[in-house]
Amino acid sequence: MTSFNGEAILETKQLSKRFGGLYAVKNVDISIRPGRIHGLIGPNGSGKSTLINVITGVYTPTAGEITFKNEILPPERASVRMERGMVRTFQTSRLFEELSVIENVMVGAHCRTKSGIIPILLKTRGVTAEEKNVRERAEYWLDFVGFEGDVCQKAKALAHAPRRIVEIARALISEPDVIFLDEPAAGMNPEEKLCLMELMCRIGELGNALVAIEHDMKVIMGICNIISVLNFGTKIAEGTPTEIQTNKAVIEAYLGEAKKNA
Ligand SMILES: Nc1ncnc2c1ncn2[C@@H]1O[C@H](COP(=O)(O)OP(=O)(O)OP(=O)(O)O)[C@@H](O)[C@H]1O
Ligand SMILES: [Mg+2]
Structure with missing residues (x-):
């Protein structure tokens, strides 16, 4: 594992992915640091999985840059990104x-x-x-x-x-240096979720960076050091769990979703 002494190991700059006329991810800057549990949240369809898919090489970005271990990554297959030290689990x-x-x-x-x-x-x-x-x-x-x-x-x-x-x-x-988990707690019962949270903390302690997409706020707020919030493909907020819970734009994004699902 590479040592990055708290510096960002992975950074995206103005990263975008468009499917036809729809920007699934739009101008996203994100900074991933070793030893941190980084939560990625946002309403359904806000671009969370697409962002990870673009970073891990499943999709080619429409625009923007990905820097990993101080190197701007060329377009390359997911298997090459894995050899570089990025791994992920899928939503399904x-x-x-x-x-x-x-x-x-x-x-x-x-x-x-x-x-x-x-x-x-x-x-x-x-x-x-x-x-x-x-x-x-x-x-x-x-x-x-x-x-x-x-x-x-x-x-x-x-x-x-x-x-x-x-x-x-x-x-x-x-x-890996960075591990991405796409909704690891989905479908788990409360006891299983607690075990998973404890496991995620232990992964964070290994010194690699852990990025977790998750809808369960108890899981996210309970273990993350930092949380980035996406809405309509754009990063609308970033901060500690406490900051995110009181962030107006975040509350509005989720209220919007609640209305849509009502
Ligand atoms: N391969 C694809 N082709 C076309 N559109 C796509 C593709 N993948 C994702 N999208 C669209 O991009 C947007 C973002 O989807 P994405 O799956 O990244 O959202 P998400 O935040 O992971 O949502 P969820 O919480 O439901 O998993 C959605 O509008 C989705 O329909
Ligand atoms: Mg998803």
């Missing part, structure tokens, strides 16, 4: 259903393995030592995230909450 679960829990986590190590993950999963000769190492690391991260079930069961057998934490283990195994 994306495990390989027919692979076991531990194999799913091992897949996350592929950008750091010499042989690549396919030979390891196929148990090709010559990769035994590396496989052992990757397997041990997968066990370590499964333990770290608090996975308690059978690591040999297929992913398709998992309930919702264990599924989400296995995805977090899969992200952590690549030892």
Whole structure:
């Protein structure tokens, strides 16, 4: 992991993404620092997932810059961004259903393995030592995230909450500098959410930067050091949980959403 001593490790400048006539993300400046839990909130459709998709290389930006570890990033695939040290989980679960829990986590190590993950999963000769190492690391991260079930069961057998934490283990195994979680608490019960909050704090303590999109305000306000708020693709506020809870523009954005859903 790279040390950035509290300086921003990732910055966006005037980052925009347009789909046809719609700006999903518009002129967003955001600064991500190591050791901080950075919340990203905003009403439905405000551009949170798109912002992460653009940063992690899923989409190419329409305009703007992304600086990571002091380097302005060229357009490049998500897999290259991952090799650089950015990982993410998706809003909807994306495990390989027919692979076991531990194999799913091992897949996350592929950008750091010499042989690549396919030979390891196929148990090709010559990769035994590396496989052992990757397997041990997968066990370590499964333990770290608090996975308690059978690591040999297929992913398709998992309930919702264990599924989400296995995805977090899969992200952590690549030892990222920045980890993005897209709505990790969605669909969890209050007890599961508490475990997740505790896990997110421990991830923050590892020294990497954690960025979490989340609708559950208890989760966000409970653990974030800083929160950025999007509305219609634009950053409308940024600050500590206390500042955000009393910010007029934020309250109005959410009241607008409440009216829309009424
Ligand atoms: N691939 C796409 N093609 C066209 N429009 C898109 C695409 N992805 C997102 N959008 C649009 O961009 C806007 C922002 O969507 P995005 O998914 O980023 O919002 P969000 O803040 O993550 O919302 P939610 O809280 O519902 O997940 C929405 O209007 C959405 O319909
Ligand atoms: Mg989203």
